[in-house]
Amino acid sequence: MKSMRLLAEGKPLVLTSVEIPSLTPHSAIVKVAAAGVCHTDIHLVSGAYDLGEGRKLSSTGGGSLLPLTPGHEIAGRVEDLGGEAMSSGFKKGDEVIVYPWIGCGRCRKCKSGKENLCEGASTFLGFGRDGGYAE
Ligand SMILES: [Zn+2]
Numbered sequence: 001m002k003s004m005r006l007l008a009e010g011k012p013l014v015l016t017s018v019e020i021p022s023l024t025p026h027s028a029i030v031k032v033a034a035a036g037v038c039h040t041d042i043h044l045v046s047g048a049y050d051l052g053e054g055r056k057l058s059s060t061g062g063g064s065l066l067p068l069t070p071g072h073e074i075a076g077r078v079e080d081l082g083g084e085a086m087s088s089g090f091k092k093g094d095e096v097i098v099y100p101w102i103g104c105g106r107c108r109k110c111k112s113g114k115e116n117l118c119e120g121a122s123t124f125l126g127f128g129r130d131g132g133y134a135e
């Protein structure tokens, strides 16, 4: 599938061909219809978040997270569902907005449905994992 990837900090995204992600039992494949460009994506591409007063925080782990497909504001249509995801209430063809946070699934916050506040090893689409600037 086509994907706009960040290959190097501060450089334009590059149109690249990548494998379609593998379907796992608890996941879904979504055909992307649109993906927003957030200010966070701009910081990601530049290589650092501006914390003010001259302080910066690396947005790419000093480049160790690259190459990466940005995009965490994703809308699309469900193409396929893993076996365990069939009971989620979603079905093929549903129009969806993708929840980008991926928590550890074990901590107190994850168990209360707040993966965005995960206290463990968390990531989210478009940062630690490939995001929505793709088909
Ligand atoms: Zn955003």
Ligand SMILES: [Zn+2]
Residues within 6 Å of the ligand: 103, 104, 105, 106, 107, 108, 109, 110, 115, 117, 118, 119, 120, 121, 122
């Ligand atoms: Zn967690």
